[in-house]
Amino acid sequence: MRFRKITFILAFLSVAGILNAQQTPAPAQDEVISIIGATAHTGTGEVIENSLIIFENGKITKVAKASEAEAEGRVINAEGKDVYPGFIAPNATLGLVEIDAVRATDDEDEIGSMLPHVRSLIAYNAESKVVESMRPNGVLIGQVVPRGGRISGTSSIVQFDAWNWEDAVVKEDDGLHINWPASFKRGRWWLGEERGMKPNKEYQKQVMELNDFFASAKAYLSGKRNVKHLPYLAMEKVFTGDKKVYIHVNGEKEMLDAIQFKKDNELKEMVFVGAYQAMDLADKLKENNIAVLVERPHNLPNQDYQEYDSPYKLATELYNKGVLVAIQSAGRMERMNTRNLPFYAGTAVAFGLDKEEALQLITSNSAKILGIDDIAGSLEEGKDATLFISEGDALDMRTNILSHAFIQGREISLETHQTELWKRYMNKYKRQNAQNKEAEADEAEHAESK
Template structure:
């Protein structure tokens, strides 16, 4: 029996080694220049024949290649003629690194028990060696906001990059905001009790909103007063009032969005972002007047109501962009593995009439702005992190988005994953 245990342990170790994440890349040691690619800056600008240089993890030059010469003796030069270079794509409200296998409870760390828990930090549960996280990189998804789920206030999110040994190394912005799920104003009649089965106003809605008002008042009173006993939830909400954190409100319907905006204004909460916003196109004037952006859900979905246009999810980005709203995209409503399709969700939106460079902003500069990281990421500009990738073709088209190189903070990262290894293994199976 003892011998069997040793053999079993050895087999488990071997399996772990086989499926482990690629070793994180070493720090950039030599200047790098990418020459000849079509550069999609991420702010709507395109440079057809570009040169991009970066040193010590920061972009040092972005220009037309005809205007600058490079010295191959002092830097590594990547000839990307005929290819395309993009800023790393950013997803938000994701459970990447918090859930490995949905059906295995021990690998699911995305929610804690309780209803009001702003002090719960998703970052410390983030698994940097997740196979799911690793699978994002070959499609150019290199950065994500990791957010908790469950309860009225689910906790605090953080923003990470996808090439790290642990959560400390992965963190780009720690505890960037608190996530609140707005109460649903509507409910369905209980037909089994003889009620009209249609939609009606929820009798609990007013009470639930009042509970949120009380929470804000109590937490402010606590923060101003003398603290004989430490209250962790109230302590965690301080950033909402001094402007150092965002309040991410998960809400879909028109009335909920309207009431959520009124709520933040009434309590002088400085920074607010809507997550979801399925009916945001109905209140664009209100959103624009209050300078509130929306992280919409992915486009590959069905309408929520039989009365909606069949293609409403596809054209939602255009409706909001045309109204002057800052639009990003979240992937909290898809399975973790499907997050890698982020660029193709945007490709679908571009087919609805948005200029392709404007559509690209949804998962680059716009999302970076809404997450408060646009000083470091989201565009290919001097001084920003060299988090970018080179693709054989259009990165928003699943047929041509074939990455040849990807960099995070100037470090050349591996594009191998558990899935690419399996693809290579079985691609020759039927050729012999």
């Protein structure tokens, strides 16, 4: 009896595990695929009506009008639909945290301050249910970024259909992330400090600590390296320019100081993340070749004097000023909200951008900023076949309904825990409605017979 009970429990747990597992990653593309008839939004500003897109072995081989070339292999008729490059989510913690309240599932932050050697990639959970839920909205690639400390660590870029982090990686150790100190800070009332904003007396000291760390790392790397120093070794690609520097910063003064920091340390490429007051420095950003990952627009203004819609139109204003800009979704519930990335771009349309320009904020511009524009971010020959077909406008939550999606040519499942629940309960209410109608018909028939 006891043996039967144990066997039953083990069988139940096994089935439960299967039911709750992520979708099995798709097999490699093994046939030529042609998508014909769709309106192709290339991500470069170009729109091709009645298009033909062909891809083979995970790479796009043809992007043209359907009248200009012949379809090959398996043909997907997408007439009346739209095809887009896969959306890219920069500055995300996807796969690093599954449940905030469960410490064992939280790998976004490490103890310490100067942590350039911390690599987010090896903590990335490719089987995350949160990651899986990005795909039905067309978000197929993301930059996985650590949090915390003055120097948080090193990010990597992954695609969202993989067995493990080794399979997921698109670009390994792409950038170093620095949380720039704030010149003003709020009083910590729980420590007895006065409430409200006040100057940060430690600001200059904190900036100096960053400069000292960079100087020490440069000195170590130019010396004999008799002792292995992991934080300094992780800085080598920063100084050669193979690793970008992402500065998480919002204030105008702080951004000016960060620009000077770039010059002092001879850094080749720098990206501002957040950059709430970037519009005040748009010309300087363009002059110093600094790209911006703006915060998601669905926010209230940070300052009382600002217009109510300032967060909504920041991306538009920077784009019109010629700054290379893309949208990221950090903030409260950032992992779950990352699936709304296309609708953040849609908001930019409501505040002045053309739809194809807004599309670039989550495709080609993101790819350029992350340094993967040679393989992703647009529908062009030679790039990865990471794309999807939508029933309509993918920047509109009413019509962003995916019928097919591909990552590096592999056709991926669009089922998630959420879609399974939706279907389950929709069927429940359909059955109930049918039963109610049947009961009403029986009652009517019974009443007539009387």
